[in-house]
Amino acid sequence: PRRATTSAPRRLREKLRTAARMAGPPAHTAPGSRQQVQGGERRAEPATGDPPARETRAPFRFDYERFRRSLRHPVRGRRAGEDPETRSRRMKIKEMMKFAWDNYKQYALGKNELRPLTKNGHIGNMFGGLRGATVVDALDTLYIMELEEEFQEAKKWVEKSFDLNVNGEASLFEVNIRYIGGLLAAYYLTGEEVFKSKALELGEKLLPAFNTPTGIPRGVISLGRQDTRPYEHVILLLGMSWSWGWASAGSSILAEFGTLHLEFLHLSELSGNPVFAEKASTSRCLVMNIRKVLNRVEKPQGLYPNFLSPVTGNWVQHHVSIGGLGDSFYEYLIKSWLMSDKKDSEAKKMYDDALEAIEKHLVKKSAGGLTYIAEWRGGILDHKMGHLACFSGGMIALGAEHAREERKQHYMELAAEITNTCHESYERSDTKLGPEAFRFDAGTEAMATRLSDRYYILRPEVVESYMYMWRLTHDPKYRQWGWEVVKALEKHCRVEAGFSGIRDVYTTSPTHDNMQQSFFLAETLKYLYLLFCEDDVLSLDDWVFNTEAHPLPINHTDFKASVQQ
Ligand code: DMJ
Numbered sequence: 015p016r017r018a019t020t021s022a023p024r025r026l027r028e029k030l031r032t033a034a035r036m037a038g039p040p041a042h043t044a045p046g047s048r049q050q051v052q053g054g055e056r057r058a059e060p061a062t063g064d065p066p067a068r069e070t071r072a073p074f075r076f077d078y079e080r081f082r083r084s085l086r087h088p089v090r091g092r093r094a095g096e097d098p099e100t101r102s103r104r105m106k107i108k109e110m111m112k113f114a115w116d117n118y119k120q121y122a123l124g125k126n127e128l129r130p131l132t133k134n135g136h137i138g139n140m141f142g143g144l145r146g147a148t149v150v151d152a153l154d155t156l157y158i159m160e161l162e163e164e165f166q167e168a169k170k171w172v173e174k175s176f177d178l179n180v181n182g183e184a185s186l187f188e189v190n191i192r193y194i195g196g197l198l199a200a201y202y203l204t205g206e207e208v209f210k211s212k213a214l215e216l217g218e219k220l221l222p223a224f225n226t227p228t229g230i231p232r233g234v235i236s237l238g239r240q241d242t243r244p245y246e247h248v249i250l251l252l253g254m255s256w257s258w259g260w261a262s263a264g265s266s267i268l269a270e271f272g273t274l275h276l277e278f279l280h281l282s283e284l285s286g287n288p289v290f291a292e293k294a295s296t297s298r299c300l301v302m303n304i305r306k307v308l309n310r311v312e313k314p315q316g317l318y319p320n321f322l323s324p325v326t327g328n329w330v331q332h333h334v335s336i337g338g339l340g341d342s343f344y345e346y347l348i349k350s351w352l353m354s355d356k357k358d359s360e361a362k363k364m365y366d367d368a369l370e371a372i373e374k375h376l377v378k379k380s381a382g383g384l385t386y387i388a389e390w391r392g393g394i395l396d397h398k399m400g401h402l403a404c405f406s407g408g409m410i411a412l413g414a415e416h417a418r419e420e421r422k423q424h425y426m427e428l429a430a431e432i433t434n435t436c437h438e439s440y441e442r443s444d445t446k447l448g449p450e451a452f453r454f455d456a457g458t459e460a461m462a463t464r465l466s467d468r469y470y471i472l473r474p475e476v477v478e479s480y481m482y483m484w485r486l487t488h489d490p491k492y493r494q495w496g497w498e499v500v501k502a503l504e505k506h507c508r509v510e511a512g513f514s515g516i517r518d519v520y521t522t523s524p525t526h527d528n529m530q531q532s533f534f535l536a537e538t539l540k541y542l543y544l545l546f547c548e549d550d551v552l553s554l555d556d557w558v559f560n561t562e563a564h565p566l567p568i569n570h571t572d573f574k575a576s577v578q579q
Contacts, residue, residue: 074286078205084570089203090158091551103497104546108159110503110513111539114530115156115164117512118148124175128530130512136529141193142184142237146176150196151536154564157203158552159543169200173208178215178237183256186223186235187270189216191342192532194277195564201284202567210284217281217290221300223255226324229303230266231274233258257324265321265330272308272343275301275350275361276560283569305360316371317390318343334390336372337403337451342561344368345405348413349558353568356416365413369425377428380454384438385431388454397454399435404448404475405561407433408482412554415486430487433479435460437495440476443519446502448476462520471515471527472507474537474563481541485549496545503538537563 114128122128125135126147141147149168156165197213200206219238223231236254257264278290278301290300307327308318314332320339321330336344347365351358376387378397387403389396411429414422438460439448447470449462462468477499484492506524507513513534516524540563544551557565 076284081567086555087550087553089552090160091548093548096548100546104543107500107539107543107546108161111155111159111535112161112164114513114535114539115152118530119167121511123171127532128512129528130509130514130530131526131528133511140185140188142189142235143180143182144184144189144193144237146171147192148532148535150193151532151562153196153200154203155535155540157200158540169206172212176212178212178219180237182237183234184237186220186231186233187273190220190274190277191560191562192536195560195562196536198277198280198566199564214281214285221289224300225255228307228324228327229300230307230322230324230327231271232256232266232324233261233270262321263323263330266324268318268320268322268340268343271304273346273561275346276353276558276566279353280566315375316367317375318368332392334376336376336387336406337389337400341402341405345409345561348409353558353566355569369410369413380459382459384435384460385428386435386454387432398451400451401448401473401475404436405478407436407479411482411486430483433483436476436479440499444522445506445516445519445524446498447506447516447519449519468518468520469515469527470519471529472513472531472534472538474533474541477538477541477545481545484545485554493545496542500542533562
C-alpha cells in the first residue's frame with residue numbers, strides 16, 4: 015500500500031484530541047482505569063498520574079436490561095405452529111453450521127479461516143494481525159441457532175485469546191463489518207460485557223483512518239501497538255493509514271467508507287463517546303462528516319462513482335456499480351434510516367435519490383426478459399452483474415414499503431425481478447450455485463462468459479435476497495429456492511472437514527478452493543436459517559443486519575436517557 019504523507023488539518027487534529035481525552039486510555043494500557051471501558055463506566059481523570067484531562071464527562075452506562083425490554087419480539091422467536099418440513103429444513107441448516115464450526119474449531123481455532131482440504135488455518139492479510147475472524151463472525155449465528163455449547167466455546171476464545179494488541183495493516187472496512195459488527199451483535203444478543211468492551215477498544219483503534227484532509231477515511235489502517243502512549247493514542251497514531259495500492263490515484267472506495275455508519279453509531283451509543291457518530295452535532299462526527307462530503311460533491315447523473323479522493327473530496331474515476339466497490343454504501347443508507355427508527359431523513363433522501371438514478375441509468379431488461387443492474391463506466395454500460403450485486407433484491411424490497419405510495423408496488427416488483435435474475439444465475443449452472451459474475455451480452459443471459467468469473471466462494475448475497483423476499487412477501491418460492499441452495503452446498507461444497515468454495519459452477523464435479531470463508535458462517539448459513547424461521551426470529555421490527563449479517567438493534571428508545579450520574 016502507498017503511504018499517505020498528508021498531515022492532518024488542525025480542525026480534525028483538535029477533534030481527535032478531544033476524542034482521545036474523552037475516551038481516556040485503552041483498557042489494556044492503564045490497568046488502574048480498566049473499568050473505564052470494561053465496566054461501562056468512564057472517568058475523565060487518568061489513573062496513572064499523568065496530566066488530568068481538560069474536559070470531563072458524565073459517567074455513562076448503557077442500560078442493557080432496558081434495551082432488552084424495549085424489543086418487540088423475543089430474539090430467538092416463539093417457534094409456535096410451524097410445519098414439520100420447515101422445522102426439519104431449519105435443523106439441517108443448523109447441522110451444517112455445527113459441522114462448519116466443529117471443523118474450524120478442530121483444525122483452525124485462532125486462525126482467521128479454515129482450509130478444509132488441507133485441514134489447517136488461514137490467516138490472510140485483511141485483518142492486520144487480528145485473529146479469529148471466524149469465531150467473531152460466527153458468534154451471533156451460533157447463538158441464534160441455539161448451539162449453546164459451541165457459542166460458549168466461541169465466547170471463551172474471545173475472552174481468553176482474542177488479542178487486540180497487535181501490529182499490522184488491516185482493511186478498515188473488513189475489520190469494521192466482521193469484527194466490530196460481530197462483537198456488537200454478540201453484545202446486544204447476550205449482554206456479555208466482554209463483547210462490548212472488545213468492540214469499543216477495537217473501534218478506537220480505527221479512528222486514525224479518518225485523518226485525511228476531508229475526513230474521508232483511507233482503506234488500510236495500521237492497528238499498531240498503543241501500549242506506550244496511553245493518553246493521546248489517537249493523536250500519536252495520526253497519519254497511519256493508506257489507500258489501497260490498487261485503488262486509482264490514492265482514492266478511497268465508496269463501499270468501504272460508506273459502510274461504517276451503522277457500527278459507528280452503535281459504538282457511540284454504547285460508549286457515550288460522540289466521536290464515532292454524534293447525531294446532534296454533525297461537525298464533530300466522523301461518519302456524519304462522510305455524508306457531508308458526499309452531499310457536497312457533484313454526482314454525475316445523480317450517480318455515486320466508486321472512487322473518491324480523501325484529499326480533495328472529488329471523484330477519481332467514473333465507475334458506478336451496485337456490486338463490488340459500491341454495494342453496501344447504498345445498503346447502509348436505507349438501513350441507517352431504518353436503524354434510526356425512521357428519523358434519519360437525510361439517509362432516506364440519499365437512498366431514494368440514488369435508487370432513482372440507478373433505476374434510470376443502470377437497470378436494464380434482457381432480450382429474454384430478465385431484469386438486471388448493469389455497471390457504468392463514464393457513461394458506457396457494462397452489461398454485467400456481480401454475485402455481490404445480488405444483495406440488491408433484498409435491499410430494494412426492504413426499502414419498498416417505505417417508498418412514496420405510487421412507487422411501493424413498483425419497487426417491490428423490481429426487487430422480485432432482480433432476485434429472480436439472480437436465481438436464474440444459479441439455475442443455469444450445473445451445480446445450481448451461481449458464478450462470481452454473469453453477463454447479458456452476445457446472446458448470453460445470466461451466465462458467466464469469462465473463465466475467471468466461474469467460481470463460487472460460499473457467498474451469501476443471493477440467499478440474503480431470498481430471506482428478505484420471503485419475509486416481505488411470504489411467497490413460498492423463496493423457501494424453495496433457498497432449499498435448492500442448501501442441497502447444492504451439501505453436494506458440491508461440503509468436504510470431509512468443512513465447506514469449501516468451488517472453482518467452476520458449470521461442471522458437475524468442480525474442484526475446491528480449500529477455503530471456508532468466515533462470511534459463510536456469519537451470513538450464508540444465517541440467512542438460510544432465517545429463511546426457515548418464523549418472522550419473529552431477529553424480527554425486522556427490531557433489528558437491521560449489517561453488511562456481514564450481524565444484527566444491530568433499531569433505536570426505538572434513546573438509551574442515552576439512562577445516563578446515571
Ligand atoms: C461479505 O463480507 C459482506 O457481505 C460484504 O459486504 C461483501 N462481501 C462479503 C460476502 O460476499
